[in-house]
Amino acid sequence: MTAREQSPRTLLLWDIDHTLIETRGVGRAIYDRAFPAATGRPLTNLATIAGRTELEIMRESLRCNNIEPTAAMIERLATALVQGYEDARDELATTGRTLPGAKDTLATLAANPAVFQTALTGNLREVARIKLEVFGLVQFLDLEAGAYGDDHHERAELVAIAQERASKRAGVAFTNDATVLIGDTPNDVAAGLTAGVRVIAVATGKSTSEELQSAGATAVVHDAYALAQVLSARG
Ligand SMILES: [Mg+2]
Structure with a gap:
């Protein structure tokens, strides 16, 4: 064999x-941009991130910004995050x-x-x-x-x-x-x-x-x- x-x-x-x-801060910057794009509100509080799943982070970030983490809202935020990473490829490559x-x-x-x-x-x-x-x-x-x-x-x-x-x-x-x-x-x-x-x-x-x-x-x-x-x- x-x-x-x-x-x-x-x-x-x-x-x-x-x-x-x-990512050296680019991941956080993308979150800062995606959150208002999805929710119409600024990201005032962000959940702790290290070692957690995105589903956990999104739910908690929505909750601690007084937004109900409905399935539809989580879907919108997830879509905005993926788009945020697509748009930030160059930024990721140069900063991260x-x-x-x-x-x-x-x-x-x-x-x-x-x-x-x-x-x-x-x-x-x-x-x-x-x-x-x-x-x-x-x-x-x-x-x-x-x-x-x-x-x-x-x-x-x-x-x-x-x-x-x-x-x-x-x-x-x-x-x-x-x-x-x-x-x-x-x-x-x-x-x-x-x-x-x-x-x-x-x-x-x-x-x-x-x-x-x-x-x-x-x-x-x-x-x-x-x-x-x-x-x-x-x-
Ligand atoms: Mg890790």
Whole structure:
């Protein structure tokens, strides 16, 4: 059997913000523009964002600005956010950045037939795609297999959604033992632990290594270069 005919054995579920890329304020600026476009009111209060799903963030942001988070309103806000990211591709590319080592690590893993990679992110599906396209990372992940912030409001639920989609795409049943989630916040760690999969935390966001360790991460690394080493050591 050649390498190309091997079935993948490991499913890697990648968070995006502060794990692979950072928008350096562009994401917030897009929210500031999309919110009034969708609601007719300025964004006075924004919900906390790190590690949360977009459904959670949109509901809470609407509520704390005294707007009822109806399904129709959430849909309008989601549409405005996706349009906001489409319109801000150049701004994202010039202001934001790929985190050190992220592209090399994704490329190396993508060349390994034992590994199947997709996204597990709180971002809306289309926002995730735009970010990964802008930063030249989209070709390393099978985005059809991913789970996103418009699939479920609870991040932990996204794990099973991604496993099911990835299993169909790869033609292999990815169990919890075969799944590794990679993220930068205690919310990523909690989601993985609740779902029963291993979590490698990358301390490239706001959370410190100590915080990620005490949240229960299987392993904590300082950057994507170290991540590649941990993943290859685990096979
Ligand atoms: Mg993140």
